[in-house]
Amino acid sequence: MRHTISLLVENEFGVLSRISGLFSGRGFNIESLCVAESLDPTVSTMTIVTTGNDAILEQILKQLNKLINVIKVVDFSEIDYVSREMVLVKVNAEEKTRPEILRMVEIFRGKIIDVSSRSYTIMITGDEAKLKAFISLIKPLGIKELVRTGPIAMARGERMLKIKEKTDIKGGESNG
Amino acid sequence: MKRTGAQIFVESLKAEGIDTIFCYPGGATLNITDALTDISEINQVVVRHEQAAVHAADGYARASGKVGVALVTSGPGATNTVTGIATACMDSIPMVVFSCQVNTMLIGNDAFQEADIVGITRPCTKHSYLVRDVKDLAKIIKEAFHIAASGRPGPVLVDIPKDVSSALADFKYPEKALIRSYQPTYVGHPGQIKKAMRLILHSRRPVLYTGGGVILSNASLELTRFAEALSIPVTNTLMGLGGIPGNHPLFLGMLGMHGTYSANMAITESDLIIAMGARFDDRATGKTDEFAPHAKIIHVDIDPTSISKNIKVDIPIVGDTRNVLIQMLKIVENEKETYRQQHRNVAEWIEKITGWKKNYPLTYQKNSTLKPQYVIERVYELTKGKAIITTEVGQNQMWTAQFFKFLKPRTCLTSGGLGTMGYGFPAAIGAQVAFPRSLVVDIAGDGSIQMNIQELATAVQYNLPVKVVILNNGFLGMVRQWQELFYEKRYTWTHLHSPDFVKVAEAYGAVGLRIENEKDVDKVLKEAFKNKRPTFIDVHVNPEECVYPMVPAGASLKEMLLV
Numbered sequence: 001m002r003h004t005i006s007l008l009v010e011n012e013f014g015v016l017s018r019i020s021g022l023f024s025g026r027g028f029n030i031e032s033l034c035v036a037e038s039l040d041p042t043v044s045t046m047t048i049v050t051t052g053n054d055a056i057l058e059q060i061l062k063q064l065n066k067l068i069n070v071i072k073v074v075d076f077s078e079i080d081y082v083s084r085e086m087v088l089v090k091v092n093a094e095e096k097t098r099p100e101i102l103r104m105v106e107i108f109r110g111k112i113i114d115v116s117s118r119s120y121t122i123m124i125t126g127d128e129a130k131l132k133a134f135i136s137l138i139k140p141l142g143i144k145e146l147v148r149t150g151p152i153a154m155a156r157g158e159r160m161l162k163i164k165e166k167t168d169i170k171g172g173e174s175n176g
Numbered sequence: 177m178k179r180t181g182a183q184i185f186v187e188s189l190k191a192e193g194i195d196t197i198f199c200y201p202g203g204a205t206l207n208i209t210d211a212l213t214d215i216s217e218i219n220q221v222v223v224r225h226e227q228a229a230v231h232a233a234d235g236y237a238r239a240s241g242k243v244g245v246a247l248v249t250s251g252p253g254a255t256n257t258v259t260g261i262a263t264a265c266m267d268s269i270p271m272v273v274f275s276c277q278v279n280t281m282l283i284g285n286d287a288f289q290e291a292d293i294v295g296i297t298r299p300c301t302k303h304s305y306l307v308r309d310v311k312d313l314a315k316i317i318k319e320a321f322h323i324a325a326s327g328r329p330g331p332v333l334v335d336i337p338k339d340v341s342s343a344l345a346d347f348k349y350p351e352k353a354l355i356r357s358y359q360p361t362y363v364g365h366p367g368q369i370k371k372a373m374r375l376i377l378h379s380r381r382p383v384l385y386t387g388g389g390v391i392l393s394n395a396s397l398e399l400t401r402f403a404e405a406l407s408i409p410v411t412n413t414l415m416g417l418g419g420i421p422g423n424h425p426l427f428l429g430m431l432g433m434h435g436t437y438s439a440n441m442a443i444t445e446s447d448l449i450i451a452m453g454a455r456f457d458d459r460a461t462g463k464t465d466e467f468a469p470h471a472k473i474i475h476v477d478i479d480p481t482s483i484s485k486n487i488k489v490d491i492p493i494v495g496d497t498r499n500v501l502i503q504m505l506k507i508v509e510n511e512k513e514t515y516r517q518q519h520r521n522v523a524e525w526i527e528k529i530t531g532w533k534k535n536y537p538l539t540y541q542k543n544s545t546l547k548p549q550y551v552i553e554r555v556y557e558l559t560k561g562k563a564i565i566t567t568e569v570g571q572n573q574m575w576t577a578q579f580f581k582f583l584k585p586r587t588c589l590t591s592g593g594l595g596t597m598g599y600g601f602p603a604a605i606g607a608q609v610a611f612p613r614s615l616v617v618d619i620a621g622d623g624s625i626q627m628n629i630q631e632l633a634t635a636v637q638y639n640l641p642v643k644v645v646i647l648n649n650g651f652l653g654m655v656r657q658w659q660e661l662f663y664e665k666r667y668t669w670t671h672l673h674s675p676d677f678v679k680v681a682e683a684y685g686a687v688g689l690r691i692e693n694e695k696d697v698d699k700v701l702k703e704a705f706k707n708k709r710p711t712f713i714d715v716h717v718n719p720e721e722c723v724y725p726m727v728p729a730g731a732s733l734k735e736m737l738l739v
């Protein structure tokens with residue numbers, strides 16, 4: 001099963017390596033990972049797409065929660081959410097194929113963001129199905145290079161990824 | 177007044193109440209080493225190998241319940257700590273390891289004696305820090321100690337570059353560590369606890385299966401009371417030994433690969449397993465599909481990742497085991513009459529278990545040779561169980577777990593999760609530093625003792641009268657046992673030549689004694705326990721003795737090979 005997970009993490013050096021190390025060290029799979037600063041500059045938002053059965057997913061979520069620098073973990077398989085991804089595609093653009101490419105970009109509401117004598121660089125955003133459809137249609141025309149961001153996700157409606165107030169920690173009273 | 181990073185380090189340790197560190201110097205430690213000159217509040221034990229510094233800090237922590245501290249230099253000093261840190265991490269031991277680092281400007285440049293120790297230890301620490309600014313040092317130290325000791329404890333590494341320890345900053349030690357992303361759960365969910373208690377009331381064949389969490393949370397008293405209140409037999413994992421007195425009538429002994437017949441059968445026939453502070457390690461469960469096939473499972477653990485990791489549980493309770501036991505005991509107290517019936521409900525079960533215990537006790541074949549099990553029995557009798565015991569790894573460790581009855585928590589110090597040969601001797605040194613007047617005995621193997629034998633020098637230098645009982649069988653015995661049973665006795669690599677351990681001890685300035693037959697055991701052990709000096713006792717035991725019972729790897733617990 002495929003899962004999209006969102007994380008709020010401390011915006012500090014070394015956090016990404018802790019997270020990727022957790023996945024690699026325990027044999028969990030990362031399909032894609034997106035990370036950037038959030039509204040609060042001390043916090044980064046991370047979106048991870050991973051695969052695994054329920055037991056594996058449960059471990060992934062618990063292990064992520066256990067990392068000291070991880071503030072919050074949300075598994076989107078339990079909530080209604082939207083997710084979008086961006087792809088940049090550099091395609092062969094010859095005299096006779098150009099109109100065809102332009103039409104397709106139009107239909108997919110993409111943009112041509114760079115042009116050279118022999119190629120177009122196209123930007124498309126959308127959900128996975130849309131990107132897949134676009135890529136398979138454009139493929140016969142000759143893709144030179146393709147880069148995807150991996151999806152980012154957000155819950156629908158009023159739900160938000162929020163940080164709890166800083167609370168006092170009950171010190172390790174039972175640990176001597 | 178501004179202070180140097182090194183002074184801040186020292187003041188922070190004092191503010192944290194740290195009275196002992198295990199250390200080894202180098203170029204990168206010099207600022208801190210110098211700042212520790214004449215600081216009498218902090219006992220500074222200089223070892224002979226950084227791995228031993230970490231094991232000693234670990235032994236100190238396990239024996240005392242306090243956080244162990246080690247301090248080492250950059251590069252090779254830091255990399256030498258890795259085995260010690262991994263050992264502590266697997267067994268959830270609270271510890272802070274300070275490694276010194278090259279100057280911040282040089283980090284990443286392959287500078288002299290540079291190692292990315294934060295990177296190297298990332299998978300085997302609970303958390304780690306690289307201090308990049310002296311202004312953060314006090315706060316990081318505060319957080320490191322908080323993280324190490326709270327929740328599920330574990331080792332935290334703090335890497336301090338040399339220019340940070342010489343830079344100046346104001347010093348104020350924070351009163352509290354505030355970490356928004358780290359808030360362990362201490363109190364069990366009352367609803368879950370109620371459900372668990374209801375299951376317990378309906379059980380007829382319950383077993384308490386408890387591990388290191390009971391020791392770490394100081395819950396032994398509560399565990400014993402709880403077991404007695406409901407007449408529930410208890411089995412311990414290796415890490416859990418001492419959680420209930422080893423001579424308690426409800427105690428079944430250790431379970432698992434080298435567990436007792438009664439413990440493994442009780443698990444197999446149980447209708448309710450109450451797991452506390454144990455993590456269903458494969459050495460304890462055997463084949464997981466056939467672990468406790470008739471039982472519902474309640475699992476109490478402070479670490480949610482331990483729950484339903486290897487075995488699916490019916491009632492998870494996240495919390496500190498001691499707190500949860502107190503919560504459970506309160507319910508029992510409030511409904512005395514209801515719970516009193518439970519004694520009658522389990523009477524048949526207790527009778528069955530008593531039968532197993534009587535008919536299949538731990539035993540060994542006595543003959544004219546000196547048996548290692550006998551030596552451990554005598555260590556137990558002669559100390560009346562009042563000793564802190566450490567072990568190495570191998571047969572020596574398993575026989576100790578079987579034949580020494582641990583009467584109290586924090587008296588069995590052994591590398592359970594990682595199984596680190598070379599752990600026992602430096603851990604004994606650490607425990608002896610924590611309890612200078614206690615009798616501390618390392619039950620060792622002839623192979624393992626060679627892995628940190630250099631610490632004899634430390635023991636002699638600091639007058640630490642640890643006793644090392646070397647069960648000298650001339651083999652890497654545990655590996656030989658597997659070769660005997662599963663590789664047609666091809667003893668490739670496992671036959672060892674060892675030095676004369678008596679002379680080795682004497683060369684270091686310690687006492688060396690030898691036992692070659694049964695009749696000398698008591699006399700020599702008594703002599704060793706009486707003297708006030710570090711002592712090696714080289715005991716020539718039967719070379720081809722095996723540890724039984726044994727559940728072959730991958731088999732279920734009921735498939736035990738008996739003597």
Ligand SMILES: Cc1ncc(C[n+]2csc(CCOP(=O)(O)OP(=O)(O)O)c2C)c(N)n1
Binds near residue numbers: 573598620623624
């Ligand atoms: C550092 C390390 N290396 C290798 C092993 C694998 N190993 C487990 S038990 C054992 C034999 C230990 O021999 P010895 O100390 O003589 O103990 P015995 O089993 O003979 O009592 C070995 C090599 C280990 N546990 N730790």
Ligand SMILES: [Mg+2]
Binds near residue numbers: 648652
């Ligand atoms: Mg041996």
